[in-house]
Amino acid sequence: DTEVTQTPKHLVMGMTNKKSLKCEQHMGHRAMYWYKQKAKKPPELMFVYSYEKLSINESVPSRFSPECPNSSLLNLHLHALQPEDSALYLCASSPKGGGGADTQYFGPGTRLTVL
Amino acid sequence: GESVGLHLPTLSVQEGDNSIINCAYSNSASDYFIWYKQESGKGPQFIIDIRSNMDKRQGQRVTVLLNKTVKHLSLQIAATQPGDSAVYFCAVLDNYGQNFVFGPGTRLSVLP
Numbered sequence: 001d002t003e004v005t006q007t008p009k010h011l012v013m014g015m016t017n018k019k020s021l022k023c024e025q026h027m028g029h030r031a032m033y034w035y036k037q038k039a040k041k042p043p044e045l046m047f048v049y050s051y052e053k054l055s056i057n058e059s060v061p062s063r064f065s066p067e068c069p070n071s072s073l074l075n076l077h078l079h080a081l082q083p084e085d086s087a088l089y090l091c092a093s094s095p096k097g098g099g100g101a102d103t104q105y106f107g108p109g110t111r112l113t114v115l
Numbered sequence: 116g117e118s119v120g121l122h123l124p125t126l127s128v129q130e131g132d133n134s135i136i137n138c139a140y141s142n143s144a145s146d147y148f149i150w151y152k153q154e155s156g157k158g159p160q161f162i163i164d165i166r167s168n169m170d171k172r173q174g175q176r177v178t179v180l181l182n183k184t185v186k187h188l189s190l191q192i193a194a195t196q197p198g199d200s201a202v203y204f205c206a207v208l209d210n211y212g213q214n215f216v217f218g219p220g221t222r223l224s225v226l227p
Contacts, residue, residue, distance in 0.1 A: 004158075042204055042217035043159065056214065090158050100212050101147035101166065106158035 003027075004107035006091050012113045015081060021110045023074040023091030030097035032074040033104060034066060035090040043090055043106075049074060050097035081114045088112070117142045117209045119218040127224045134192040136221045138205035143186060147208040149215065150179060150190045154201045162190070162203075192223075200225045 004025045013019050023032065031050045035043035048056035049068040057066075063085075065077040074091055088109040094102040118141045128134045140148075146167035151159035165172045165179045165188075172179050178191040188205055202222050206215040 006158075040220075042220055044217075045214055048214065092158075101208060103149060103161060103164060104206075104215065105161060106151075108158045111156075 004091055004093055004105055006089075006107040006110050008110060009108070010111045010113075012115065013078065013081065014115050015083070017081075018077070018079045020078065021076040021089055021091075021112075023076075023107055024072055025093040025105075025107075026072055027093065027095070027105075028071075029093035029095050029105075030071065031094045031102065032068065033092040033094075034064075034074070034076050035092065035106075037088040037090055037109070039087075047076075055097075078112075081112075083114050086112055086114045117145065117207055117216045119205060119207050119216050123221055124219065125222045125224070127226055128195050129226050130197060131194055134190075134195045134199070134223055136190045136192075136203050136205075136223065138188040138190075138207075138218050140186050140188065140205075140207045140216075142207070142210050143183070144210070145186075145207050146212070148179070148181060148188050149206040150177075150188075151204045151206060151217075152199075152201045153204065153220075159204060195223075195225050197225050197227070199223060 034046040037043045046060045047066045052068045067075040090109045091107040092104040094104045096102045149164045150162045153159045163174045176193045180189045202220045204220045205218040
């Protein structure tokens with residue numbers, strides 16, 4: 001298995017809803033990432049997990065809550081989002097933990113719309 | 116911190132011609148660079164990478180050139196095909212050597 005999978009592909013939610021995005025990789029990668037990408041913009045880093053521990057939180061609002069249940073899974077829990085949070089949410093993984101010169105491989109993303 | 120920019124937000128080329136996409140970065144200590152291709156509705160796809168101890172690296176129909184003197188990176192695509200139409204991002208390892216800063220992207224359109 002050489003890919004990063006994400007579910008769901010599309011998600012529409014209201015501002016009072018609670019939902020979760022899921023990401024999975026079975027390549028034995030030790031680092032996993034969440035990125036946010038607005039239309040016509042590059043991906044922006046949100047969170048980094050290294051060896052299942054949160055290593056970087058790029059000042060993301062608390063309405064986004066990441067979770068790494070095991071080395072293959074990464075979740076992003078969403079609560080009380082705002083319409084401006086509508087975006088493509090990308091998950092990525094890389095072979096080595098600890099950052100550095102390590103290629104990141106992306107999933108297809110979840111297109112999130114907040115009404 | 117690191118900043119990454121591109122010379123052209125859009126590029127149109129004729130099918131069969133060569134394409135060159137450029138990227139400028141600010142940190143002279145950056146030592147790892149990646150080019151990604153992102154098609155509409157998909158996640159970024161790894162194309163090719165290069166480390167700072169190299170000036171050039173070739174893949175299948177793609178070549179990445181690194182000029183550390185002027186802090187410039189380019190992606191060359193030979194014999195551009197309709198399937199090459201996408202947004203291309205360069206990603207540069209940041210000042211701390213921890214994570215990547217993405218450039219703003221160049222949209223490549225291939226004309227028949």
